[in-house]
Amino acid sequence: MEQRQRLFVCVLLALCATQSANGGNILVWYTEGSHWINMKPVLETLVDRGHQVTVLTPAASLFMNASASSGFRYEPFDVSVSLEDMEKFLEDFLHFSMYEMDHLSYLQIYIRFINMMKNDLHNSLRYLDGVLKSETIMKKLKEGNYDVLLADPIYPGSDLTAEILGIPLVFSLRFSLANNWERKCGQLPSPPSFVPSAMSKLTDKMDFSERVWNFVFYFLHDILLNSIYWHDVDQYYSEVKGTPTSACETMGRADIWLMRTYWDFDFPRPFLPNFKYVGGMHCRPAKPLPEDMEEVVQSSGDAGIVVFTLGSMIKNITREKGNMIASALAQIPQKVLWRYSGEKPETLGANTRLYNWIPQNDLLGHPKTRAFITHGGTNGIYEAIYHGVPMVGIPMFADQPGNMVHMKAKGAAVTVDLNFMTTEDLRDAINTVINEKSYKESAMRLSSMHHDRPMSALDEAIFWIEFTMRNNGAKHLRVQAHELTWYQYHSLDVLAFLLTVVLLITLLCVKACSLCLRRCCGWKGKTKTE
Amino acid sequence: MEQRQRLFVCVLLALCATQSANGGNILVWYTEGSHWINMKPVLETLVDRGHQVTVLTPAASLFMNASASSGFRYEPFDVSVSLEDMEKFLEDFLHFSMYEMDHLSYLQIYIRFINMMKNDLHNSLRYLDGVLKSETIMKKLKEGNYDVLLADPIYPGSDLTAEILGIPLVFSLRFSLANNWERKCGQLPSPPSFVPSAMSKLTDKMDFSERVWNFVFYFLHDILLNSIYWHDVDQYYSEVKGTPTSACETMGRADIWLMRTYWDFDFPRPFLPNFKYVGGMHCRPAKPLPEDMEEVVQSSGDAGIVVFTLGSMIKNITREKGNMIASALAQIPQKVLWRYSGEKPETLGANTRLYNWIPQNDLLGHPKTRAFITHGGTNGIYEAIYHGVPMVGIPMFADQPGNMVHMKAKGAAVTVDLNFMTTEDLRDAINTVINEKSYKESAMRLSSMHHDRPMSALDEAIFWIEFTMRNNGAKHLRVQAHELTWYQYHSLDVLAFLLTVVLLITLLCVKACSLCLRRCCGWKGKTKTE
Known part of the structure; x- marks a missing residue:
């Protein structure tokens, strides 16, 4: 009898573990530099757990090497950007960051920065052409029957691809400029009063002037990103889908956001059930040195x-x-x-x-x-x-x-x-x-x-990737905030309504009182007297 | 060499596990009814893990039985409320809830409800007298050298007691009226647009009228609680400490809030690093029936x-x-x-x-x-x-x-x-x-x-109780929001400042332009013309 009860729980647990036992089919979005260095150990662990891992790899990649031996399969695709172009871009960016910034005015820095961002986005969208506009690649991906798409959203397009393939999406993200992607698309609450914007160089302990700066930082970068990032990506997505599409909304459909920080490195802040803080998931115990x-x-x-x-x-x-x-x-x-x-x-x-x-x-x-x-x-x-x-x-x-x-x-x-x-x-x-x-x-x-946490960062990341596969998403962790407009989210429509009601009631009361006074006591309003 | 590296990680893990190996010293706040039924299995697990568990038990308790055999020690204390008073109160409450409510107007229900709340608080504070105003009990508690106080805050005073004893505090909470304790004292973000207030009978999917109702529900209950709950508890705490004390601030010092829901039962919502959702932590696999x-x-x-x-x-x-x-x-x-x-x-x-x-x-x-x-x-x-x-x-x-x-x-x-x-x-x-x-x-x-979660609810609850013991709190999970006033939290001071600046700049620009026009083009302002 007791065995039977245990059996039930065991069956449930077994159901949960089935996917990892059978091995899932994971598609990984291309990325670059330290983002790839961070992603690789996670993919290796997924391979060790019996999953098939396929990594989309652009022909012009500085860090991803499709010929490298590893447990995962590479799916190379052509891009119209050459490796030399990428190297040149990186060189310019590093030279600017390391040596030029101190000799330029704020305005000059900003103009250079915006130009580089535009250039970077232009290249990124040409990379995306290599996937979304290649019939061969899209056919292969559709036939791949993937269970999940794992992506660092630093290169745009993974969300749209997941949507087209009809598979769940897991993001791995360190940060976005002024936390724009997490806040605006992921609905992550980030009160500027104690959540410092990424790249603002502030902590969670801010005096008044720092809080002003943080607020302005969020505000200005939202405007900046709207005009130079979202505008172009929206246009690209709309063109691909053939219908007006918000790229931010598409991004917001991600099932799980694996955030590459934790409260050791980051300052505690509000977050959501589908945001998992797994900073350091690439770390491992040290191996012997050469x-x-x-x-x-x-x-x-x-x-x-x-x-x-x-x-x-x-x-x-x-x-x-x-x-x-x-x-x-x-x-x-x-x-x-x-x-x-x-x-x-x-x-x-x-x-x-x-x-x-x-x-x-x-x-x-x-x-x-x-x-x-x-x-x-x-x-x-x-x-x-x-x-x-x-x-x-x-x-x-x-x-x-x-x-x-x-x-x-x-x-x-x-x-x-x-x-x-x-x-x-x-x-x-x-x-x-x-x-x-x-x-x-x-x-x-x-x-x-x-x-000292319930589960290591790597184990937690793996758990949620596998969770998304076996449950075909993680819909029960998704807040309803996604369905609200910004003024609904902040209850501004409710406030406006309530204020109107209060105002009307006050007006009615005043009118009624003045009417009563006039009728009962023979009192006359000032206007009448005049 | 590899062994040495592993040793380091092992030492770290061992350090984390030391407390549970050695056994901690846990003080448990008294509670009642289903709250006690929920708490008991957790305490039993803590005992099984080698901890010494001491439960404060009032003489007049309907559910806690100090003479019951169990792995934990009871610390009984006298209260000036009799068991009969408690039974009478419960009977009245049940009769009102089950049969009277349908025959009363909203106003009558509210008045009865407020009276019952006042009565309940009055009794609760008399219970608290039995601990805080008893020299014998306080001496015993001080000499007990407890590592943590575990409390369901349904009975007030655990936070003040933890503060006086200088030990960390872990709350186990199902809900408070209109989420007041979590929102106001725990700084848990609860946008009324998609986080339904406890007891509002709303879901996270609200139309406009429901959002208005939820907003009003939060608002009215905050006022209600301020006048009939916090006012009295503030007064009590201030009297005990001999200095003006905010009971809500005292409550906000809790290290961990074990919330007795999860996204199976509850709707996904924003939360904080020190809020752990462990609903169902009392559930266990079924045992054979008689x-x-x-x-x-x-x-x-x-x-x-x-x-x-x-x-x-x-x-x-x-x-x-x-x-x-x-x-x-x-x-x-x-x-x-x-x-x-x-x-x-x-x-x-x-x-x-x-x-x-x-x-x-x-x-x-x-x-x-x-x-x-x-x-x-x-x-x-x-x-x-x-x-x-x-x-x-x-x-x-x-x-x-x-x-x-x-x-x-x-x-x-x-x-x-x-x-x-x-x-x-x-x-x-x-x-x-x-x-x-x-x-x-x-x-x-x-x-x-x-x-299907990384760790069972019970294991997670136990982990965070033990975490709090071995780290003497959980300060790194505490948001800076606790140090902000409500207008700072919502950046209202920043907004006011920025609006003033924008207004001033606009005014200056208008003035400057009108001056320029007047000087250069011989244009004269309207006022001058008149």
Whole structure:
């Protein structure tokens, strides 16, 4: 008898697990750079769990390599943008972010930024042509019978493709400009009074002027995105569908939003049942280092090592900066492992080794690691949090400056400015995070927060991807807010109605009173007297 | 080397698990009725996990039995309210809810309701006297070195006690009137446009008039609670602390809010990182039935059984109602197991058995169970969801009518009205949920949603209670909104400032333009011309 009851629960649980046992069919949207670096370990885990993973891969990709051996299948498609165009665009963007911004006025920065955004969107839509306007690819995708589309929405079009294929959609997102996509399309509540806009470099503790700035930041970027992003994407979607289409609404149909932060890195904020905070889902326990690297690390003695990288995008800096940095590194007692492909700086100290590539996560997880010098990308920061390593930030572009503001506010980092720092600034910053106990303690506290959750970030991400597959979506997690206009959402129509009613009642009362007074007491209104 | 890395992660995980291994020291606030029934299985699990659980138990308690054998320790305290007073109050309340409401005008209902609320609060504060104003009890609690206070805030004072003892606080809450506690004190965002107020009997899909009603419902109840609840509790807290104290602010210091719903029962809504939705945490797989009961169940054949209870509060109904209900039950092909302690109805059919008590969860988990006739309490509804059983609701008071609206909206229930239903209404309702496939399908869909989550509701609740103990709170999940005034939260000060700036700039521009025109073109303003 008891067995029978247990059987029922077991059958339910088995039903839940069926999909992962049978293996689902997952389509992955193309992405680039650190977004791809973040996505890959998740896909590898999905493959390990028996799913078939197919990755749409553009011919011109800087990071996705369709010929690379891996457990997942690549579905290459042609694009009318050349690899050289992409490299040129990236180079221009990095040069602007790293060196030009400090010499330009705010207006000039804005104009350059807008032009780059337009250029980027133009390229993105040409990529999208390669999928949506290619009969061969669309036929293949339709015949693929996919259970879910997993996409980082940094490249537009995944939502429309999922809609055309009639399959559920899971987003993996770090951030959008001023949280526009999450707020406007995902209906994520973001009160400007305590939810700092992405890229605003604010924390959740804002004084009045900061709250004004945050409000204006949201407002202006909404206008900006409406005019230079949504306008074009709406037009593209409408053209493809042959009917007026709101791209933001299409985006809002995503079943699950896997947000690549958590309350270790981010500030607590309101969210929704279909938003899952899985920051650090790419992190793993450290693996052993290559033998020669382990030797270098061990030779550091008690002083330990410092890990230094400016991320996957930056392979080179100016000779002058290189020398300045190398000179600072030469002055610290730690050994430094520096990922750097540029010309060897003349001031390079005996304690510093240059590498074309480093196993960053494994190095950060090494017990001899004392600090991490980083450009402030979320992937690297999360690896530092995972392993409890304090940071020195040299942020450059996108979310990096804001990310370092988070880490600084949480006491786990010191930040320096690439364009203004001196050798002494960098040296002192490294010494500070290593020698002042509070930085290590804060890093360990964040690490503890990161690990002390009901389920690891990776497991949670995998759970919700598989959930979406086995339930053909996640409709019961979708708020009704999606069906409301902005004024309905904020009850402005209700307020207007109630105010009108109150006003009318007041008017009627006043009229009635004056009438009564006039009739009963012979009192006459002022107007009559006049 | 690899071992070393693994060791680090293991140490972190071990650190997280230490508390549960060592066993924490948990103080539990007194509660009553279904709230206690819900709390007990959680406490039992905590005991099983090696924690010491101490339950504050008032001398006058209808449900908590300090002499009952269980794994937890009871800490009894004296109260100046007698058990008879409590029973009288409950009886009046039930009579009012079940029979009087339909004969009274809205105004009369409201006046009675307010009087009962006042009476209830008065009693609650006399209970609180038994703890906070008893030197013996407070000394014992201080010496108890508790790691956390776990409380259903239905009885006020747990937050103040946690503050005085200097220990973290975990709430377990089903709902508060118009969500006032969660919204106002917990900072839970609840846009009236799609988050129906508790007890409003609305769903998340509201037309304009319903949105107006929901808005007004929130608004009026906030005023009501301010005047008859918060005013008195503020005064009490201020008196105890000797300094002006906001009870709502004190409540807002809770580390974790365990909300006893989930998206199976509730409609998706915005929430916060320290709000955990663990509805159904009291449910367990069904255990075998007592032998004689199993015989009755098995004798039902293919038709199966119907489980019927009006909850822990209702032991009796009028003879007339009893006969009407029994007559309906006699007309269905199923066997009925009815929990009923009143006089045996004359119309009782051969298919219906009366019981003073039934193992509700075990019966609902029985494969022969076809339907559940319920008063619509959340505990029972969750047991039905857990086991996938469609429902017939006969809701009476508190959240019950609203709960049944949820279940009806989700397609798993039909509702009848105790005061207006006929024998045929009840019979048809039972036949409908049993014979129309969609009800069973909806119940199974809800059951699947309930079970298909990263962690069971009970495990999640236990995790966050233990988390709060081992981290001495959960500060990193607390939104900054707690530090803002209501106008700051809604950025009204920022809006006022920005509007003023825009107005000033516009004025200056107009002035400047008119000045320019006058000077350059000899144009003269209208005022001058006149």
